[in-house]
Amino acid sequence: MSFIVLENITKSFKGVPVLKNLNLTINEGQVLGILGRSGSGKSVLINMLRGMKDYKPDEGSITYNIAICQECLRVEPPSKVGSVCGCGCGSEFEAQSVNFWDSDRKVFAAIKRRISIMLQRTFALYEDDTVIDNVIKSMIDVDYEESTYRALDILELSQMTHRITHIARDLSGGEKQRVVLARQIAKDPMLFLADEPTGTLDPKTAELLHQALIEGVKEKGVTMVVTSHWPEVMKKLSDYVIWLEKGEIIAEGNPTEIVEKFMAQVPLPEKGEEFKSDAPIIEMKEVKKHYYSIDRGVVKAVDGVNLTVDEGEIFGVVGLSGAGKTTLSRILFGLTDPSSGEIMVRLGENWIDMTQKGPVGRGRVMPYLGILHQEYSLYPHRNVLGNLTEAISLELPAEFAKMKAIYVLKAVGFDDEYAESILKKSPDELSGGERHRVALAQVLIKEPNIIILDEPTGTMDPITRVQVTDSIIKAREELNQTFLIISHDMEFVLDVCDRACLMRGGKILKIGEPESIIEELTPTEKEKMLGEE
CATH class of the missing domain: 3.40.50.300 (P-loop containing nucleotide triphosphate hydrolases)
Incomplete structure (x- = not known):
């Protein structure tokens, strides 16, 4: 079921094109992987899907096919059409196609609330709160006892159960990144956007966190868009991969095939002269x-x-x-x-x-x-x-x-x-x-x-x-x-x-x-x- 449709997306900053005539369909429950060199447009696309300020397309449209409760403006993915809204208003979800960036302000905000995002090296935490309180505070409409048990489960996924009572400001950068991941999963989003979510972690811990994304997001049927500079791990995570180069999709399809094509162009480092010094x-x-x-x-x-x-x-x-x-x-x-x-x-x-x-x-x-x-x-x-x-x-x-x-x-x-x-x-x-x-x-x-x-x-x-x-x-x-x-x-x-x-x-x-x-x-x-x- 098509969830997000991008048509002829073009974006420039100060006259420099960063996305060029992008066309893409993301299906509900799909994990889309985005490969590309630094500066290829990956982060711009992630921010555009989230509705971040200054990332409105210059040309083209992003359409969200959603289920929406007209009574309380609760938004869900399209498979929820016809089901009863769980917030207590008693209304049914109706199908609606929304031109995201040109939609009604309230609908735009309602869609944004249902999207989780992890950005590179951004540790948006309550610095004076404990790890578990940081996760609990990200939950919506969940009573305290249930939220505590759920937070513990999510922290176990993100390998942070050994730090649940530690204050956030005292954590290392890698630990903060794992708490951010836990917070975003705890929001129970309909769309999860992850831009280099494990960029500063060692390979093994990064692989564990990617597994957390599989268990906490993918296996629950949540649609996900993820970029990564570890193509081999991304190959395991994604259902479909696009390769961006200078703002254009130059290849797309099966993750294994696209990753192999991408890695084939990675050069070997040059070896310098043998170092000699006694000073x-x-x-x-x-x-x-x-x-x-x-x-x-x-x-x-x-x-x-x-x-x-x-x-x-x-x-x-x-x-x-x-x-x-x-x-x-x-x-x-x-x-x-x-x-x-x-x-x-x-x-x-x-x-x-x-x-x-x-x-x-x-x-x-x-x-x-x-x-x-x-x-x-x-x-x-x-x-x-x-x-x-x-x-x-x-x-x-x-x-x-x-x-x-x-x-x-x-x-x-x-x-x-x-x-x-x-x-x-x-x-x-x-x-x-x-x-x-x-x-x-x-x-x-x-x-x-x-x-x-x-x-x-x-x-x-x-x-x-x-x-x-x-x-x-x-x-x-x-x-x-x-x-x-x-x-x-x-x-x-x-x-x-x-x-x-x-x-x-x-x-x-x-x-x-x-x-x-x-x-x-x-x-x-x-x-x-x-x-x-």
Whole structure:
């Protein structure tokens, strides 16, 4: 039964076309997968289906074939036509075809209320509430006792039963993402839209969450539209797949066939020259970070770490969520003070004590450090050029600023023409993957000596992932930059890193070539970081 019909959909932002004459029918209960590179139009289409502000089509129409209660304006999918409305008004649902973007304001709002959406790296939670209260608050017309049991079931689906009493603001980025998923499932939607719903999660956890989408959405007959940069997982999830390229559908049909065609065009990363250096630039000795938690007592986030990183090295810190990786990077950058230990960074011929505050301590080094956080953000009221220059106080003549911005955008995977075309775009006009690359470019453009990247491949499609791998290697070779890469993506670490260390329980268990780290992984770590059973 056709549920949503898109006819001749065209959309441009500031004269740049992002969707071109799209025609598509989504049937009730179907899971539609959307494949495509970053910037292909996936996120624009998702936002358009939801009715998000500024995403109205320039041309064409989106028609929702719905069942609607004329008494209370309750909306359901078309299979409910003829059944009695469950809100107590006693009316029957009637069939209605609604031109979504040109419909009556109340009908437009009624349809939007019945749509759940998960956007890339957006953690819309009640920060001061517990995990279970966040899920309960998303339910409509459900009594408290029933809502509690239902919330527990949904949190079990999303692998969050171990955190139900934790406050939302204290969760990691991946945990917040799982709570967002639980909240959206709890809304009992008629349409579920998921734009890279597991972008920052390790492969195994992402697969578990995709399974949650199958059990909590697909198997209940809820229509779903999902984008993902893990095509193999998407192949298992979708009933039908379209491949978007520069706003056009270039292939569609059977998920297995379309995914294979898409993956056939993914290049292999280039191998850089063999790295050789005997000049350390970072030295950490017996570094500890302990803190007290009411729930868990003394937590040893970092516990006696000894680490040396050489100048020009690409060094990986790998481990599961909670191993202490991000805390270690924050200590090095000066965002978190260690409980004890020594952290030294070499600047020229001088070694600087990073535990010492002020202009003669770590303040002297900070201009030469760059960091891309897992939960990065761009300045929303500045365009891309402004984000790369003015927003980070990089004072350059106008023409040189433009040239340098284009150069660094090319380094993170944009081609010449497209790099120039997005300079005047604001962040909200970019896809999630494009924003991620601009954030990486924002770090690289300052040409820091040491760059810390926390989960740098989180929302990237396979092609962009290879381009970023190549750009990191190129930056090292051309600028002699040192990289510390925090990641649970072992495949990425194997491609890009010279050496790596394995963290577990706040300790470093092994340091060596990335291939040697695999030998030390537990079966659980192999599952979650390599996707191996």
